[in-house]
Amino acid sequence: MLRLFMKTILLCGLVLLSAVGARADSIRVNGDLVSVGDSKLELLQVLGQPDFSEVVTIGVDTGGNRSKRERPKKVEIWYYLDVNELDYAVHLENSRIVKIEWERRY
Numbered sequence: 001m002l003r004l005f006m007k008t009i010l011l012c013g014l015v016l017l018s019a020v021g022a023r024a025d026s027i028r029v030n031g032d033l034v035s036v037g038d039s040k041l042e043l044l045q046v047l048g049q050p051d052f053s054e055v056v057t058i059g060v061d062t063g064g065n066r067s068k069r070e071r072p073k074k075v076e077i078w079y080y081l082d083v084n085e086l087d088y089a090v091h092l093e094n095s096r097i098v099k100i101e102w103e104r105r106y
Contacts, residue, residue: 023099023100023101023102024088024100024101024102025100026100027046027047027080027083027088027090027100028084029047029084032045032046033046034046034047034097035097036097037096037097038096039095039096039097040092040095040096040097041095043078043090043092047080047083050079051079051080051081052079053076053077053078053079054076054077054079055074055075055076055077056074056077057072057073057074057075058072058074058075059072073093075091075092075093075098077089077091077092078090082105086102086104086105087102087103087104087105088101088102089101089102
């Protein structure tokens with residue numbers, strides 16, 4: 001009985017984690033593919049203009065002395081909603097895709 005309870009708890013946890021979102025390396029639309037490392041122009045050609053976008057500044061503190069700290073960097077995030085029943089957040093640095101996140105639409 002305890003084993004069944006533990007399996008149920010584990011399954012519920014996995015379902016909740018999958019609802020939060022996930023990372024992907026690429027997005028396929030109508031046979032065209034855009035991947036991490038591709039340019040902003042390639043992203044525009046495959047997915048078009050985003051539904052909305054934002055620019056965020058990320059500060060990176062590696063600890064230690066000031067000379068080893070990285071400078072804050074600007075990341076552009078483009079949001080595409082309801083692409084193949086998924087929402088995507090595409091992170092761009094220096095006009096290149098560095099990260100793709102997705103979340104399933106319900």
